[in-house]
Amino acid sequence: MFNNKPQYIAEVSHVSKEYGLTRVVNDISFNINPGEIFGLIGPNGSGKTTTIRMLMDIIKPNTGDIRIMNEKMNEQSKDKIGYLPEERGLYRKLTVFQCLVYLATLKNMPANIAAEKADDFLAQTDMLPHRNKRIETLSKGMGQLIQFITTILHEPQLIILDEPFTGLDPVNSNKMKEMIFTLREQGKSIILSTHMMNEVEELCDRILMINKGQSVLYGKLQEIKSQYPVNSVFVKSSDTISDINSVKEIRENGRYQELILKENSTPQMILQELLDKKMDIKKYEIGVPSLREIFIQVVEQNK
Amino acid sequence: MNKILLVTKHELGQTLKKKSYIIMTLIFPILALVGIAGYGLIQSLTQGLVTSAEVIQAGYVDEVGIFNIPIEQSNLSLISYTSEEQANIALTQGDIEKYFIIPADYFDSGIITLYSTENDLDISSETRSQINNFLLVNMNNAFADRLDEKTLLRLEKPIQTINTILLDESGQPATDQGSIGTFVISIIFVVLLIIAIFTSSGYLLQSMIEEKENRIIEILLSSISSLQLLVGKVIGLGIAGLLQVVFWFITGFGLMQLASTQISGISDIFTFTPRLVILGITYFILGYLLYAILMTGVGAIGSTARESQQLSGIFTIGAMIPLWLLNLIMLKPDHVIARIFTFFPLSAPSMVILRLGLTDIPTWELVTSITIMVISIVISFLVAAKTLRAFLLMYGRRPTFKEFIRSLRQA
CATH class of the missing domain: 3.30.70 (Alpha-Beta Plaits)
Known part of the structure; x- marks a missing residue:
């Protein structure tokens, strides 16, 4: 019987990006499997964020091909992805609920379903008492939790988290890790971009390490570690x-x-x-x- | 399309709730209302003094041939003259303060022409009403037994318009016929148009800068394209601006009616003709689109809100040009310089509205001006969309000119 399930959630093939004479991403290829946590690691300025922005179609690659769930990247593909950028921000003057619903509807989720889901997630994260508060009145950690909810509220198949634990206290950090594991159990694929290696070891199944825009390590975490001698x-x-x-x-x-x-x-x-x-x-x-x-x-x- | 609509609704909803928007929308009608009330108060206080002490001596020339009963009224004494020359001599000799001519086609037009050495705004509503009574009494007397439709119409509204001609001391028409009323009201109208355009486009710029500074822009661009975002914002904030202008038009019309009871002849000086309303709204939309797109495109380059506002402020100069050329335009509204700036897209909205109050702009000039504006809007839109894509995610520094050109090619 023909299986409609995509083999990969995302396929990045020989993607490069240049700004003027500088090549910030150089011939990078990787695939994301269904239901895995994939670590995208590398030092500052290595090209991680540019790679993610290309994956989100925010910027276009000069060469190469990106496919999301068997389809060439297009505007509709964005609805299947949830993105938590490193540079975080929300509408400060909106209430938590208004902000969650508006951003979910921009991902093509009907407003009534978005409203229901928003309340569910707020309850799960003990944020329901803050539902009608303006974003600007929340603490940094709470704001980050709300931002995480906006990333997953529209039930995306692929979730991209760029430095998700930065600025979180240990309690909220654990809460977010639990949510990430739950998402994996639900079959979602997660790309975790970070330079905190302990988080990667704790969470990721496979990794891609980028340095100076080039892929230097790619594969299962344990296999990579075993390649390095004691x-x-x-x-x-x-x-x-x-x-x-x-x-x-x-x-x-x-x-x-x-x-x-x-x-x-x-x-x-x-x-x-x-x-x-x-x-x-x-x-x-x-x-x-x-x-x-x-x-x-x-x-x-x-x- | 659905996402554009979502952005439009979001932006419109947020703007209509803004205190600054509500205040800006209401402040001008309130100020005008206070002005009219103040004028009425001052006039009623001074009118009592004038009526008790002074009687205005006015002459008239009847070219119809039926207005021969110069009825006595409380503060208007009318003297009949057989020709305009006689009336003019009497005016220059100081026998009368003003005279009016009832032309041969009066029954068709309802227009009388008033000659005075004083400004037209000084015709009090009482004087106007007494001239009205004079015409009414005479018409009733002449046509009591033979009323036709045309006469009935005139009896209903004896004065359609009073054209005023300002004379100098020698009795010749004054060089500067541009009355204070037309002058002031045209400028007020242009200033309101400029304010409306810049308020709306300013909101757009502010909204874009806020999203860039709040870092929410990256989340938005991960859901919609920069083009969808720009179109949604332009439409949403454009509707907010248009609502403001329509509100000003409606209240302006109402206030003009109210003002005409206080300031005689003000409705003759400046009327809301369909041409003015249609062109006013057309130029508001075109002006808003052009300025909003240009300001947003340039605003996206700035690294801070202040820097973006400074950069986009360059364009405001264009809209101010007609106000700098005010003297020239008032004297010669069809001067070649006035025409050039009618075609220059940045100054066209304010220049056209300013000239409309003073002259009949030929249709070809309006068509050319609108065409140039539409082309400019399309080009600006394409450039702005590329600028947004290239620079919205650049935080903390402004691109160099080289980077700007290179990014436009690549985006």
Whole structure:
């Protein structure tokens, strides 16, 4: 039987964007699967926001092709996407409810349904008491939560969140993470653009790392991490560790010592040396490279 | 189309609720009402003094041949003259203060011509009413037994219009026939038109700047195109401006009726002819569209509200040109310079309205002026849409001229 479900929610193929002589995005390709959280990461000025704006059809690419749910990007495609931009803003003079309904109707949602949904979301986020308050009277965190609701109110299939946790306190940050997970469970696809690597590790299934407008890492998070060799071990010992041949550097890390491996050394070789020296080892842990370390390493390599 | 309508409704709703819009709409009729009431008060206070002490000596020349009973009235004494020359001599000798001619075609036109060395605004409503009585009594007397339709019509309204001709001390028509009334009212009308255009286009600019400063613009552009946004805003705020102008026209018409009971002859000086209303509204719409689009396009470049307003302020100069040329236009409304600025799109709305109060602008001039404005609007719209697309998301700095040109090519 023919399956109408799109294979990808978004397909970006060989997209480039130039401003004058500067190429800010250079031949980038990636796909977004249904029901995944996709991390778009990169240092400041790497081309993340430009890529997102092209994906939203706010700016046109010079070359390349963007398809949303099997259709070439067009004005109607915008209704299928929810977008939380990094530069946030709402109509300050409107009430929370008016603002939510107006922005949802701009996404082609009928006003009566938008009104119902707005009340549902406000109730879910404990914001119902603020329904008829003007946006300008809300705190920054509340405003950000309302902005997040405007992004998802019209039930988009693809949700793009550009630095969604910036400025949120831990409580609201957790609330938003829960909502993101719920959206994934509902089968929505989420693009999470951020430079906070811990958030990416916590939330994302796959990532694309951009540096200087070019794609430098693309794939499943665990696969990418496994491609990067172990370069340190954490040891908890009552003895003072020193003079280990396989170790390049020893870092005091509170109750642990972090041993940085020499090139061609392995954690097994270090463990053997420690045992040979009859050291009292209470804990021995292989240090998997964090995404942050991979990020720094990749950016440094591309300098 | 649906999204354009949504933006239109949103902008219109927000603007109609704005305090500044409501105040601006009501302030001019209220000021005019206060002015009329004040004038009426002053006149009634001074009229009592004049009527008790002075009797106006006026002459008349009857070219119809039936107005021969110079009835005595409280403060108007009428003297009949057989020719205009005789009446003019009497005026220059100071025997009379003014005279009027009842022309041969009076029954058809209802127009009488008043000659005076004083300004026409000084004809009090009482004097006008007494001339009216004089005509009525004489017509009743002459046609009591043979009333035809034309006579009945005249009896209903003896004076259709009083044309006034200002004479100098030697009894010759004064060089400057432009009466104070026409002069002032034309300017008031132009100023109101300029205010309406700039208020509406100012709201559009303000709304665009606010959305850029509030950073909501990126959310809007992720839902609709910059072109849809611009069209929706232009229509919404244009309707708000048009409602303001229509309100001013309606209240202006009512106030003119009210004023005519206080200030004799004011309705003769400046009437709301269909031509004036149609051209007034046409030029408001064209002027608004042109200024709104230009101001928004340029406003999008500014990095702050103040900068955008400064940049867009350049265009206001165009609308002010006719006011700078006021002396020339009042003396020679068909002068070549006045015509040039009738065709220049930025000055056309105010120049046309100013000239309309003083002269009959040939139809070809109006057609040419409107055509040039429409072409300018289309070109401005295309450029503004590109500017919005290129610069609405540029925060914190203004593009250089090079960047501006390059972006227009790329957008």
